Amino acid sequence: MSQGISTAHSVVEPTSGTRWFAGVVVALYALVTIIPLAWIIMTGFKTPADAISYPPKVVFSPSVEGYCNLFTTRSRQTPEYIASLPPANGTCEQIAREQKMVVAGPSNFVPRFTNSLIIAFGSTLLSVGFGVMAAYAFSRFKVPLKDDLLFFILSTRMMPPIAVAIPIYLMYRELGLSDTRLGMILLYSAVNVSLAVWLLKGFIDEIPREYEEAAMVDGYTRLQAFRKVVLPQATTGIVATAIFCLIFAWNEYAFAVLLTSGEAQTAPPFIPIIIGEGGMDWPAVAAGTTLFLVPILIFTVLLRKHLLRGITFGAVRK
């Protein structure tokens, strides 16, 4: 008081100045990460001409041409033929006609997107499923050479998975797993399971053994105790791990290019090579990218509550 220092604020809480500064930093960072995203979404609604105009257009008249081109294939026709057709039904047909084209049929986007969904969620399920069981075993049982095994599991992540692409390619060709969904599910699960074991072991270590022991003296087998007591307690960890696994499998590009070409091709290798007339169809690529973001966004938002708690590893206990 004698020095005129304000004692009104708490010494452990940040001051309003600090808060303001932190807010600005966060806002700047958000801006930097959001601009490319916003650009992609905008491009999806541009016409091909607007998309490649220079200087880039920030204000433009929106069009769904990109989305139409993403979902359909079109063929060019003579003006006489187009004039002879009955009036266009549907927006996409209309847009096509304006460019002297007709919609020939659906594109491969939906099957590729479906592949992505099946492969990403399938492999996430497998890696988290195996991961949680292995993590439980490592956490609770005397496993011979436990530390060496855990190190070995981690060591599979010490090089980029693509470094072993050639042996895997040859192996998959022999086994008939090339360009199959099963092959991709197994591959992504194999890569993710090491991460899952390590993450989940941390979470399960935090759950006191007494919970299972209480269930076991109360008449449950170990497996039942695991299901009814350990799994619900580990939800946070399972969710956090699932999101990491899903993001990896969903975005994986290198293996997808190498091992899938038709039947089992996922969206990442498909989207960037959508070709329009006379070059890349950027609005269609941007539209595909926008849609590609949606599932992860939904998944993450739905599980956000668990994720925020789970991401602060180790601090799971309230």
Add this chain to the structure above:
Amino acid sequence: MAEIRVQNLHKAFAEFTAVKDSTFTVNDGEFFCLLGPSGCGKTTTLRMIAGLELPTSGEIYLGRENVTFKRASARDIAFVFQMFALYPHMTVRQNIAFPLVSQGMPRAEIRERVAQAAKTLHITAMLDQSVSGLTSGDRQRVALGRAIVRQPMAFMMDEPLGALDTEFREIMCAELRALHDRLSATTVYVTHDQREAMSMADKIAIMNQGVIEQLGAPQEIYERPATVFVADFMGSPSMNFIPTTAALARGETTLNIGTAKLPLSAVCDDVSTRSLLYGVRPEHVRLTDDSVFRAEVVGVEYLGNCQIITLNTAAGSTVRAKVDVGVHAARGDQVGLTFDAGEVTLFDQASGRAIPTARDDVPMSLVGTRVAAHG
């Protein structure tokens, strides 16, 4: 309910032996305390009885049945953990019902039984709350509820009051004992708090480094400790030990320490020359001026209803006396100390065991009479 018989139970973790050759019986309906310092193997013993740990050797009987290697879930023993182990993802009701659900009991009966248990423990009002919001005392009750709702053959409790604060612990002590009397449930209760054990137990086993040092009723353990460890562990302040070296003939009733002749109950056998400890509890030390066993007052602690006086004897040992607040003593006073033969326990220092005296021939049940006769 059933009796529990533990025979030559042994448990080793790698090189370390946690429980050595334990043998005891918990009678049907008895409240049995395993008491000992931290790390002495209490929890390990309890976990073996419950089936959460398998013994290295030895046998455990529940009633007539040998359950030594039976799965925990098949033993019909309830366990109350120190940290309660209530499932945070379930409500109080679900927690209490959890053991019944495993038995496939019909829903209506589960409701009935849960309501009954809740009533017994006065937690009916909180049945539909989540356990995470409860105070530790209420959690304690819910944990007990989960144990009693099963009506098991026996209860195992591992320091169930350890997480409570002192004041509440005393209330729960009384509640637990009352609950036990109502259910007359065979209970094995682990604690390192001698006051808890003394106030609740029918029988106490004192453990030290994996070994049961003495087994008996609280009074027996307090008044007739079998070993130096037990004598030292029980009572606060703990027993005084005055060391000396002497030989005693059978029937001897005094022990020479310096110039003083200290009284004893008649020793039952000849004792060859050896190091002895003359053990007497602080409350049995009396300050008198005419005794030749002299000591100097070095400290006085006033405790309200009594005072603890710390003295240094001429021979250099420290003795503490618990005396009335009316006794005047000040630092530096020279006083004489007297002891009653009946209150003295003599120990062999090398083995740590008590030397049998005539006092041990009087059955414990008559001790009360003896005290009454004195008073």
